[in-house]
Amino acid sequence: MSVVVVGAGLAGLTAATELTAHGFEVTVLEARDRVGGRTHGIEVLPGSWVDAGAAYLGGRHTALTGLMAGLGLKTTPTTVGGGSRFALRGGEETRSGRFPPLSAVALGEMFDALEELTGGVRADAPWSSEDAGRLDRRTAAEWAAETLRHPDARLFFPLFLGEMMAADPADVSVLHMAFYLRSGGGIRYLNAFEGGAQEYRIDGGAHRLCGLLAAGLGGRVRLDEPVRAIHQDDDGVEVVTPAATVRARAVVVAVPPLLADAIDFRPGLPVARSGGRTAPGCAVKVHLVYPSPAWREQGLSGWSVSAEGPLLSTVDDSPADGAAGVLTGFVTGREAHRFAALPAGEQRAAAFAQAERLFPGLSQPLAFHVTDWVHEEYSRGCYAALLGPGDWLLLGPNLSTPHRRVHWAGTETSTEFFGLMEGAVRSGHRAAAEIKEAHDWRSIHV
Amino acid sequence: MNADALADLYRRILENPEVAADSDFFAVGGDSLLATRVLSAIARTSGVELQFDDLLDAPTPGALAKKIASLA
Numbered sequence: 001m002s003v004v005v006v007g008a009g010l011a012g013l014t015a016a017t018e019l020t021a022h023g024f025e026v027t028v029l030e031a032r033d034r035v036g037g038r039t040h041g042i043e044v045l046p047g048s049w050v051d052a053g054a055a056y057l058g059g060r061h062t063a064l065t066g067l068m069a070g071l072g073l074k075t076t077p078t079t080v081g082g083g084s085r086f087a088l089r090g091g092e093e094t095r096s097g098r099f100p101p102l103s104a105v106a107l108g109e110m111f112d113a114l115e116e117l118t119g120g121v122r123a124d125a126p127w128s129s130e131d132a133g134r135l136d137r138r139t140a141a142e143w144a145a146e147t148l149r150h151p152d153a154r155l156f157f158p159l160f161l162g163e164m165m166a167a168d169p170a171d172v173s174v175l176h177m178a179f180y181l182r183s184g185g186g187i188r189y190l191n192a193f194e195g196g197a198q199e200y201r202i203d204g205g206a207h208r209l210c211g212l213l214a215a216g217l218g219g220r221v222r223l224d225e226p227v228r229a230i231h232q233d234d235d236g237v238e239v240v241t242p243a244a245t246v247r248a249r250a251v252v253v254a255v256p257p258l259l260a261d262a263i264d265f266r267p268g269l270p271v272a273r274s275g276g277r278t279a280p281g282c283a284v285k286v287h288l289v290y291p292s293p294a295w296r297e298q299g300l301s302g303w304s305v306s307a308e309g310p311l312l313s314t315v316d317d318s319p320a321d322g323a324a325g326v327l328t329g330f331v332t333g334r335e336a337h338r339f340a341a342l343p344a345g346e347q348r349a350a351a352f353a354q355a356e357r358l359f360p361g362l363s364q365p366l367a368f369h370v371t372d373w374v375h376e377e378y379s380r381g382c383y384a385a386l387l388g389p390g391d392w393l394l395l396g397p398n399l400s401t402p403h404r405r406v407h408w409a410g411t412e413t414s415t416e417f418f419g420l421m422e423g424a425v426r427s428g429h430r431a432a433a434e435i436k437e438a439h440d441w442r443s444i445h446v
Numbered sequence: 447m448n449a450d451a452l453a454d455l456y457r458r459i460l461e462n463p464e465v466a467a468d469s470d471f472f473a474v475g476g477d478s479l480l481a482t483r484v485l486s487a488i489a490r491t492s493g494v495e496l497q498f499d500d501l502l503d504a505p506t507p508g509a510l511a512k513k514i515a516s517l518a
Binding site for chain 2: 097098099103104105106107108109110111112115187188191192194195196
């Protein structure tokens with residue numbers, strides 16, 4: 001019994017591996033010349049890799065840690081001691097911990113309001129939440145304008161949302177924001193490094209996950225084969241790429257919603273995979289490579305938060321052996337679009353200048369890498385698709401409903417840990433389980 | 447707010463029933479985000495606006511009650 005998996009990211013390769021182990025004849029069609037999807041490694045020095053895409057995990061990410069254990073991958077803690085740098089109102093300042101120099105009471109009121117929102121949505125079916133209609137119509141920006149009174153909360157809210165979900169508040173519905181925060185384990189868990197969703201990185205880089213899964217699948221994974229069409233008839237499915245047509249009994253489409261909608265489905269989908277306001281997650285990740293993590297000598301952790309871009313936050317991603325100092329910068333939300341539109345030289349100058357202001361005395365970087373996920377042809381955004389007003393009520397009920405022989409995977413099809421690697425792995429397991437259940441009996445005949 | 451009321455508040459925010467008057471907020475599950483929610487609740491109840499560093503200085507319900515009393 002044959003299955004085609006579209007997309008060699010974490011979700012697709014998880015499903016492909018599970019189906020192969022179960023005896024299915026699997027072909028994975030990947031559009032890019034690499035596997036990994038929104039996980040991607042950059043080798044900043046020989047043998048030293050940084051995560052250009054998804055990077056973090058926490059203890060509750062049990063499907064991911066289970067997968068890692070099977071592949072022999074280990075976690076590495078993200079904790080780095082030292083002071084933080086903040087540039088929230090004009091000049092830069094140093095604080096001993098990670099708490100920003102803003103009114104704690106104002107931020108507390110903001111988190112209270114967010115907590116109330118997240119507590120009111122159904123994690124398993126946000127579109128069926130009691131207040132779903134109202135929450136789906138408004139943007140997070142409208143909510144903030146009505147709810148947040150204190151200037152510190154108004155300043156911090158877009159930074160928080162950028163950090164949590166790579167979203168500009170104007171791009172997401174209140175329902176999507178509340179659902180996302182809840183799906184990830186709640187605002188505290190999703191926000192926290194220690195004891196939260198950013199507790200660990202994957203030793204050697206998150207890209208190793210898909211690299212190892214693909215190695216296990218061998219020749220079943222075909223690169224440079226973007227899927228253009230999926231046509232079903234009574235007997236099976238034809239999956240069409242510019243190079244070939246592959247016939248199968250079932251298909252797993254494991255690509256983000258905006259990309260799934262670019263595929264020509266026949267018969268057509270009853271409901272599209274993305275809605276009228278669905279937008280790419282707005283993240284550009286920047287890596288500045290220095291000879292050493294010199295900020296540590298000044299008692300700084302490398303952590304910073306700035307109200308002005310491009311580097312809205314930075315974190316120390318230096319290799320453990322101290323071979324270099326790597327400062328990772330997150331450019332999210334509206335700033336991601338602005339930064340992505342700059343010529344390379346201006347991106348470089350702006351990032352260098354800001355890093356120098358945040359961490360005075362840094363030498364010139366040895367290398368500079370920009371990973372623009374917003375315009376990445378075969379991702380269309382990162383961390384995950386942003387659902388705008390109207391989208392959840394339209395798309396939610398069909399989020400993971402198979403279209404005859406076509407099954408759906410990808411982190412956006414998981415109501416658990418939506419947008420995270422954990423959601424991707426869970427969706428891969430779910431899609432594999434659906435196919436095993438729906439098609440297993442045919443394996444006797446085919 | 448006295449130490450008992452603050453311990454109740456910690457329990458509610460931390461979702462941890464094991465909080466006593468001498469429990470350190472950061473040792474029983476508290477972090478900076480949850481700290482802000484304790485401080486906003488104190489501001490609502492007692493009208494005292496504490497800073498994050500106040501909770502670092504006085505992380506137990508007992509010590510925090512004294513700090514609030516000194517400022518009220």
